[in-house]
């Protein structure tokens with residue numbers, strides 16, 4: 001999602017920010033499980049770095065195809081060090097931005113890794129899915145998007161510092177299975193168009209099927 005220069009730019013902005021106890025943004029249940037630091041959501045550093053992240057999301061065809069975003073919560077930033085962790089929890093269904101009328105239903109949760117994985121131990125994002133646990137620890141600049149309905153946790157960070165951006169997406173297509181079908185169809189349509197050409201009747205027909213399914217399932 002972010003190249004090395006953009007990661008460095010975001011880190012320069014947020015590392016100098018006013019980090020505070022992460023429990024400021026938690027629901028009552030998740031506060032019990034959570035130990036980390038966050039940037040206050042309305043501070044200048046979070047706003048400036050968040051704008052860079054939002055621009056990158058909007059410019060990513062892969063993110064748009066996978067998430068079909070209707071609304072994206074302004075990105076937040078967190079940091080784990082010295083054994084800090086976030087125990088198993090589910091994110092709140094509704095997110096309201098403090099001091100505004102911006103609110104979203106969280107269909108998807110997203111974590112954008114902002115530290116080089118070799119610079120810290122632990123800190124895996126563990127997502128409990130239909131087929132078991134997935135342990136996610138990605139290069140700086142890489143993003144993981146997963147159903148917000150998933151139980152998940154962040155393992156203790158035992159060396160160094162795990163820095164990330166996190167946010168939620170309200171998708172035009174609320175149902176995870178329907179969104180997945182659309183994503184896979186989109187990938188197939190793109191592959192067919194590359195082989196046969198955009199104007200090939202089969203590619204045109206499949207593109208039409210994609211849009212007609214999206215028309216049936218999208219809520220705006």
Ligand code: NI
Nearest residue numbers: 089090091152
């Ligand atoms: Ni969470």
